[in-house]
Amino acid sequence: MPKLKTVLVTGGAGYIGSHCVVDLLQAGHEVVAIDNFANAVGDEEGSPALRRAETITGKNITFYKADVLDKAQIMKIFDRHSIDCVIHFAALKAVGESMQQPLLYYQNNLLGMLNLLEVMRSHNCYQMVFSSSCTVYGEPEYLPITETHPTGKITNVYGRTKYFIEEMLKDLSAADEKWNIISLRYFNPVGAHPSGMIGEDPTKEFTNLMPFMAQVALGKKPVLTVFGSDYNTPDGTGVRDYIHVMDLASGHVAALNLLSNNHIRLKVYNLGTGKGVSVKELVNVFEKVTNTKIPLKYVERRLGDITAMWADATLAKEELGWTTRYSVEEMCTDFWRWQTMNPDGYPKKSKTSVIVNGKS
Numbered sequence: 001m002p003k004l005k006t007v008l009v010t011g012g013a014g015y016i017g018s019h020c021v022v023d024l025l026q027a028g029h030e031v032v033a034i035d036n037f038a039n040a041v042g043d044e045e046g047s048p049a050l051r052r053a054e055t056i057t058g059k060n061i062t063f064y065k066a067d068v069l070d071k072a073q074i075m076k077i078f079d080r081h082s083i084d085c086v087i088h089f090a091a092l093k094a095v096g097e098s099m100q101q102p103l104l105y106y107q108n109n110l111l112g113m114l115n116l117l118e119v120m121r122s123h124n125c126y127q128m129v130f131s132s133s134c135t136v137y138g139e140p141e142y143l144p145i146t147e148t149h150p151t152g153k154i155t156n157v158y159g160r161t162k163y164f165i166e167e168m169l170k171d172l173s174a175a176d177e178k179w180n181i182i183s184l185r186y187f188n189p190v191g192a193h194p195s196g197m198i199g200e201d202p203t204k205e206f207t208n209l210m211p212f213m214a215q216v217a218l219g220k221k222p223v224l225t226v227f228g229s230d231y232n233t234p235d236g237t238g239v240r241d242y243i244h245v246m247d248l249a250s251g252h253v254a255a256l257n258l259l260s261n262n263h264i265r266l267k268v269y270n271l272g273t274g275k276g277v278s279v280k281e282l283v284n285v286f287e288k289v290t291n292t293k294i295p296l297k298y299v300e301r302r303l304g305d306i307t308a309m310w311a312d313a314t315l316a317k318e319e320l321g322w323t324t325r326y327s328v329e330e331m332c333t334d335f336w337r338w339q340t341m342n343p344d345g346y347p348k349k350s351k352t353s354v355i356v357n358g359k360s
């Protein structure tokens, strides 16, 4: 039986955070979620994504509008709740923006993590699941990529923040054996909760393939620009390992279970399907399952893009007992359901019943 925990989810109102909250609640864990709404819809009154997560699960979430850069505020939350484990999603993640504003990214992602770790230590909380990325591998030396592939040769600042944090976690766990940390390297998260109630609704401009393609299918954008058709791949377009966001969510619950029952100090796992899918293939599946036609415009390669990347997820299967359950068709169907049920995303101003700052 997994031990039930009180889990602090930072960035809980965001795309991956909100889906993970659903899975945590369904597994019986208590959730205290925080978000500063830097890239998620919500305000002082709460988050529509988390309100819907409550509806899906029939459980309550305690929510604070809080920023990991505000150490005093995080201290107060730890004073108030007996947190067993932190799942840390809160971070800035736009590659282009990170190149223009490196200090913003280093401050937010590195300092936010430092604050959290210090507050955790002061409250004797030593368990963390960290949201890392396959971007730490840089251009692959071999495929599929295993966790032992070298890291650090990264071409963008966002990716470097993830890499630096992983290095920081190595130093920390080597220095103090109390820490029990799992870093999860995500491949390309797509899809949405199968209910269509929660999904991806960034407040910042987005550039990822699936949300962009869905905007084209909805008629909100005229054409999908395909970045490069001359890659050394079977059809010339870039290849990625797309993973359904609910599979990612269940990976976090599995990681939490492992931390509950074992003292591993620090471990890293790939969360991917192990299957590479090209841009053209993803477009074809999306058109088929949504019965739409996506106009394409082929242009030059995007600066900083790699040719192909997919995971070897054997380690997560063996040690976390985790495997993916959703197909590429389901990733597209679920994303489309979310988009068509919520063409403008979440209601931008809504009262929520989520408990804010400990008050209903």
Ligand SMILES: CC(=O)N[C@H]1[C@@H](OP(=O)(O)OP(=O)(O)OC[C@H]2O[C@@H](n3ccc(=O)[nH]c3=O)[C@H](O)[C@@H]2O)O[C@H](CO)[C@@H](O)[C@@H]1O
Binding pocket: 095, 133, 134, 135, 158, 159, 187, 188, 189, 207, 208, 209, 210, 212, 224, 225, 226, 227, 228, 237, 238, 239, 240, 279, 302, 304, 305
């Ligand atoms: C360089 C870059 O931004 N990398 C980030 C991007 O990965 P990544 O670039 O893999 O993800 P995207 O969804 O942006 O792109 C996937 C594939 O689709 C292609 N494509 C994308 C958009 C589009 O309008 N047209 C098009 O052809 C890309 O060239 C790529 O081959 O998102 C990940 C999170 O989700 C981050 O961890 C990566 O650091």
